[in-house]
Amino acid sequence: MAPSSPFQDTDETRTALMQATYDALCEHGYAGLTIQRISDEFPKSKSLIYQHYDGKDELLVAFLGFMIEHFENEVPIDTSKNASEQLQAPLDHLLVPTFEEDRYEFMSAMIELRAQASHNEAYREHFTKTDQLFHRQLTAVLRTGIEHGEFRAVDPEQTAELLLTVLDGAIFRRMTTDGSPDIQALRAELNEYIHSRILIGDNGSE
């Protein structure tokens, strides 16, 4: 916690390094990532990186922490939308027919990083936190919808568990196969589930 630390003194340097890590990940993937390649994207001195991080994995854990701050701070629940629209938002964001190249590369790197979590405690701790964060966000949307009379009286935590599993499973299948899942079919079936189990006032409503 020395006050001389540039990353603690200036958010700007930290942000620039995180941006460089993001860019290098998109370009080279996890396996092709090196400190040199991150440095190539970083406008400041490479020695600044080594001053703070022992290597690629330590820097990546910091990067993941930076990303989760972004998700916590920058993706608040949009209260101008009703609960049904809030529930559709992550589906619209993740279950799309195609990803642009940069986004594809980034998602692919995230899958590779997350797979490390099965044997790496620091990664595991991070992905447990993000998993819990997304579960809390989905649970909150479901709870709001129930309170506002838009959703049936489902168990919000249990329902969020299924929704999050579908979103994670869809990304995992997509990034590790050619052409699976059929996103249109998956989305159609997920809508059937949402209409028959969650929404009030649709076909089969109570």
Place this chain on the structure above:
Amino acid sequence: MAPSSPFQDTDETRTALMQATYDALCEHGYAGLTIQRISDEFPKSKSLIYQHYDGKDELLVAFLGFMIEHFENEVPIDTSKNASEQLQAPLDHLLVPTFEEDRYEFMSAMIELRAQASHNEAYREHFTKTDQLFHRQLTAVLRTGIEHGEFRAVDPEQTAELLLTVLDGAIFRRMTTDGSPDIQALRAELNEYIHSRILIGDNGSE
């Protein structure tokens, strides 16, 4: 296809090597796997391994091929069971509260291998094939259930897409977090989905 190849001549040698690969994967995980460690589990000469495989990744792709043959040949649809029981079987197999240590290690290695698929064509080809195989198996069970009047007239391919995504997502979340998903909650919600959308004669049946 030279007849002198010991792996083409004797299934026994190939099986022993695949068993050794399995054992080494369970013990050391993907990251800790080396040809030496596979050889330590292999009762025959290490040179036999190098005679056929250039390195760890080539051997692992062969191993994955071996595993898929097993799934195709050894896990036929059990026609002594009705379609509902057949549909529950993969859920009972995969959505259990705990995995034994060997199985945990193996599943964890499979997640690490599958994550390679996002940047490795040979792995990608393999996991596309397994994904399609499991999708076909689920679709066949759904089709049988519809024909036998056990299931509603759902779109079997679309429904299989959601089920397979849930199974893959559950494994992926489980192997990369501490304690997610809540398997009991996930299973309960999946049962709600199956009862309300697929099964005839349950609550809310048509």
